[in-house]
Amino acid sequence: MLVVPADRCSRLLADNGSSGRASQERIVAPHERGRFCALAATSREGILELCTPLETADRKIEAVYFLESGLASVVAKTSGKEEAEVVIIGFEGMNGSALIMGYDQANFDCYIQSTSEASRIATGPFLAALEDSHTLRPFLLRYVQYFHVQTSYTAAINARQSLEVRLARTALSATGLL
Template sequence: MTNPENDSYRNQLLRRLDPGDLGLLQPHLELCDLEPKMTLEKADSEIETVYFLEDGIASVVATASGKEAEVGLVGFEGMTGAALVMGADYAAHQCYVQSAGSAFRMGTEPFKEALANSPTLRLFLLRYVHYFHIQTSYTALINAKSNLEERLARWLLMCDDRVHGERLAITHEFLAVMLGARRPGVTVGLQVLEGRGFIYSRRGEVHIRDRSGLAACANGTYGKPEADYVRLVGL
């Protein structure tokens, strides 16, 4: 259940904060636009800003030996700067905007001060951090054991959870990076899903037509982390 004082926010963490904890953050929250490819965190670099997304999607991307793949998604259900909640001050991976939107941002120092002044704030946000670890570990399992069509269906469902409407602005090239796959394979995967009537794809866009069909195609790869979010953070 959300607090009435928090209803001006769409971000699900801000909506669920104890009013006293929200009061510690509010003086430092600034609404900002999120543009595609905007960097929110740099790998192996000190975190300077925390973002509570209102809309849009950010991708957490791991890089090694010139190869990169998405390991996590953040939308209006979450935040960046999870390392700060756990007592670290730097990001392990790059995080940048995948789909344009907006967010409330605040500096690292006032955020850390709020954590220090309120044990309930840290405990609540740790529940989100735990969920995010579940999401990323599930992604590792699926990337290792599931076929491309299953992974693609799951990823489209996860994006659809975080955007308004049924249209996803995404290119095949970007999809290939997100899934750690070759671009021709992504193109074929989209054609297969479109042939089954689950999506409609055109240059730079994917439209969801049949969520239940996509979920069946995901073959059990979608749903477990989402259920854990509800259990840990709220509906």
């Protein structure tokens, strides 16, 4: 079950520097913090088990998940039941990039690859926050650009490199070193 802790907003805005991740204090502009806290209040935290679907191709995206640990895979179906992983989402990422760009359906399947902690925000409140905030969409579009670059390099390496190189890259990606 997903629950909202009482200190959700203050914890997200805290700058303790202990996680090694970019601080929300620097990400969220001071005049946007109220909107950010309102959005955070709509989120639900929880544990996502192996193979939990986050998105299904050609269906509306129901929620955005911000991973706090674990991994998710975005996979393209090549034919029938064959799948090819096109990108890994880790603690730095989220699903739902189509929503940021104004499209409400998933192009690919996305599911959990290892037990993960995540914050879930339903599509409605997420889209409202994108419309209400002057800084949220531009910030998240930078993530979409990163996501696009990561996907492009994955495709290039999968097409041109040996199995050993591909496995090494996947291992590094999974540990957050790449």
